[in-house]
Amino acid sequence: xxxxxxxxxxxxxxxxxxxxxxxxxxxxxxxxxxxxxxxxxxxxxxxxxxxxxxxxxxxxxxxxxxxxxxxxxxxxxxxxxxxxxxxxxxxxxxxxxxxxxxxxxxxxxxxxxxxxxxxxxxxxxxxxxxxxxxxxxxxxxxxxxxxxxxxxxxxxxxxxxxxxxxxxxxxxxxxxxxxxxxxxxxxxxxxxxxxxxxxxxxx
Numbered sequence: 001x002x003x004x005x006x007x008x009x010x011x012x013x014x015x016x017x018x019x020x021x022x023x024x025x026x027x028x029x030x031x032x033x034x035x036x037x038x039x040x041x042x043x044x045x046x047x048x049x050x051x052x053x054x055x056x057x058x059x060x061x062x063x064x065x066x067x068x069x070x071x072x073x074x075x076x077x078x079x080x081x082x083x084x085x086x087x088x089x090x091x092x093x094x095x096x097x098x099x100x101x102x103x104x105x106x107x108x109x110x111x112x113x114x115x116x117x118x119x120x121x122x123x124x125x126x127x128x129x130x131x132x133x134x135x136x137x138x139x140x141x142x143x144x145x146x147x148x149x150x151x152x153x154x155x156x157x158x159x160x161x162x163x164x165x166x167x168x169x170x171x172x173x174x175x176x177x178x179x180x181x182x183x184x185x186x187x188x189x190x191x192x193x194x195x196x197x198x199x200x201x202x203x
Contacts, residue, residue: 041113060146067136071125073156076116088112098131126156
């Protein structure tokens with residue numbers, strides 16, 4: 001029985017290994033504002049948003065804008081879109097209030113999002129409990145207030161910030177390395193059989 005792997009088989013194994021590595025090592029997609037159903041309707045299901053990440057998240061919307069905010073150990077990351085068109089709102093002025101605390105969100109052009117790193121604000125929000133938030137947004141000639149309640153089930157720490165992503169990355173690298181090792185072994189065995197066959201033919 002011929003069990004010699006063909007070149008196509010080896011290439012397929014290599015492509016599959018690399019594909020698995022790229023897929024599994026990529027962080028889980030974060031829910032962003034502007035999610036739509038097949039008929040263009042807005043999907044405003046908080047449960048779906050929570051399922052995308054273990055980190056505390058909120059959604060807020062008005063007739064003009066909508067946003068999604070995710071609380072991490074060292075920052076509050078916010079994405080803002082126009083409600084009607086899903087067009088990202090970039091370079092706007094965004095201020096956050098929670099109780100007596102206020103903080104200004106910095107716009108990050110590379111990521112197209114806004115981030116709050118104010119120590120006092122983060123200390124309050126990462127504490128377990130319910131935190132009322134008011135977002136004041138000024139984008140060009142338009143301004144709006146959006147409010148929501150952030151529920152932090154347990155204190156957010158650096159350990160829970162990206163641990164799940166790191167676990168996936170580790171598993172992806174181990175699996176891809178094993179697959180690539182198998183491909184290498186099969187190619188070596190194939191080359192060895194070829195050399196043995198050429199030597200036998202020469203004799």
